[in-house]
Amino acid sequence: MDKVRVGLIGLGFGAEFIPIYQAHPNAEVTAICQRSRVKLDAVGERFGIAARYTDFREVLTDPNVDFVHINSPIPDHAPQSIAALKAGKHVMCTVPMATTLEEAREIVGLVRETGLKYMMAETVVYSREYLFIRELYDKGELGRIQYMQASHPQDMEGWPDYWKDMVPMHYATHVVAPLMAMVDGMADYVSCFGSGAVNDEITRRSGSPYAVESCHIKIKDSDVAAHVWRFLWDTARQYRESIDVYGAKKSFEWELMTGEHPVLHTAKRPEHEIAERVAVPDYAHLLPREIQKFTRAIVDEDHLSFIQGGGHGGSHPHMVNEFVNALLENRDPFPNVEQSANWTSVGICAHQSALKGGEIVKVPDFGKR
Numbered sequence: 001m002d003k004v005r006v007g008l009i010g011l012g013f014g015a016e017f018i019p020i021y022q023a024h025p026n027a028e029v030t031a032i033c034q035r036s037r038v039k040l041d042a043v044g045e046r047f048g049i050a051a052r053y054t055d056f057r058e059v060l061t062d063p064n065v066d067f068v069h070i071n072s073p074i075p076d077h078a079p080q081s082i083a084a085l086k087a088g089k090h091v092m093c094t095v096p097m098a099t100t101l102e103e104a105r106e107i108v109g110l111v112r113e114t115g116l117k118y119m120m121a122e123t124v125v126y127s128r129e130y131l132f133i134r135e136l137y138d139k140g141e142l143g144r145i146q147y148m149q150a151s152h153p154q155d156m157e158g159w160p161d162y163w164k165d166m167v168p169m170h171y172a173t174h175v176v177a178p179l180m181a182m183v184d185g186m187a188d189y190v191s192c193f194g195s196g197a198v199n200d201e202i203t204r205r206s207g208s209p210y211a212v213e214s215c216h217i218k219i220k221d222s223d224v225a226a227h228v229w230r231f232l233w234d235t236a237r238q239y240r241e242s243i244d245v246y247g248a249k250k251s252f253e254w255e256l257m258t259g260e261h262p263v264l265h266t267a268k269r270p271e272h273e274i275a276e277r278v279a280v281p282d283y284a285h286l287l288p289r290e291i292q293k294f295t296r297a298i299v300d301e302d303h304l305s306f307i308q309g310g311g312h313g314g315s316h317p318h319m320v321n322e323f324v325n326a327l328l329e330n331r332d333p334f335p336n337v338e339q340s341a342n343w344t345s346v347g348i349c350a351h352q353s354a355l356k357g358g359e360i361v362k363v364p365d366f367g368k369r
Contacts, residue, residue, distance in 0.1 A: 127313025
């Protein structure tokens with residue numbers, strides 16, 4: 001197999017990936033799916049794609065589709081992933097993998113049963129910022145990692161209505177994933193506290209009364225602890241997907257405001273020389289030449305995920321390249337299904353802990369390959 005054939009499900013944010021797949025030397029887009037026929041045809045005409053479906057189940061019966069890339073609303077992620085795996089299709093799905101532990105377990109079980117590949121398309125572990133921190137760590141420049149923290153404040157005004165039903169920590173992978181990935185670790189257990197209060201409508205619809213949830217994570221077989229916090233409503237803060245990593249030699253802190261550079265702290269310097277702002281490089285050179293431009297190119301700059309998310313740090317072509325190569329090389333992608341399930345379950349367990357006043361909640365053991 002020289003090329004893998006993808007069917008894209010969901011063409012809001014998902015349409016961003018079409019030109020990347022079309023330019024990739026080892027991939028092609030053979031089908032697209034969108035509930036709105038008008039939007040479906042507009043995207044199909046724009047990118048020259050003939051096979052167009054308004055029902056995702058039709059994609060699963062298309063023999064010209066090797067894998068599906070799911071970019072549908074969050075409540076659809078797990079049901080569509082499960083259906084795709086049962087239909088014999090490999091799956092790349094945007095975050096989070098699921099919103100219940102039962103769904104996560106079922107996806108892990110299906111991957112093991114079928115031998116198919118699953119990858120949760122977590123943007124942050126392919127962002128230029130994460131790649132920069134990881135490079136510093138791999139070169140020994142950070143030294144021993146002592147502590148990590150991450151935050152994902154987000155104002156959901158103007159987003160689709162279903163977000164009012166969401167528990168913030170059920171969408172926590174942007175903060176959990178990079179911390180676990182930094183130390184190649186899995187979360188063992190969590191303790192989380194709720195803080196403040198959201199309005200009555202959000203409380204009624206989501207079942208969560210808290211404005212902010214703040215969670216400590218114990219990493220399995222590690223002496224490093226991590227802390228994450230998350231909100232969606234009724235709290236004033238510019239959008240931020242932050243990672244702070246504190247090492248014995250150097251520490252990295254995410255910028256406080258959009259447009260700033262992050263800060264690198266270096267130990268054993270005079271106090272006024274410890275902190276310096278650094279420009280994070282791009283990592284397009286890690287990609288095939290044909291898709292390198294997509295670390296900077298965005299099709300729809302007005303989409304809220306890019307206005308708030310800073311273009312996802314140039315991650316999209318890296319994720320595409322990883323999953324395409326994993327299929328061609330018959331290996332697990334990064335993250336694999338067990339990592340995806342662990343990272344997703346941290347947020348689910350964190351909310352359970354918050355509802356119990358911070359009680360320690362064990363994260364399910366999905367195994368590790």
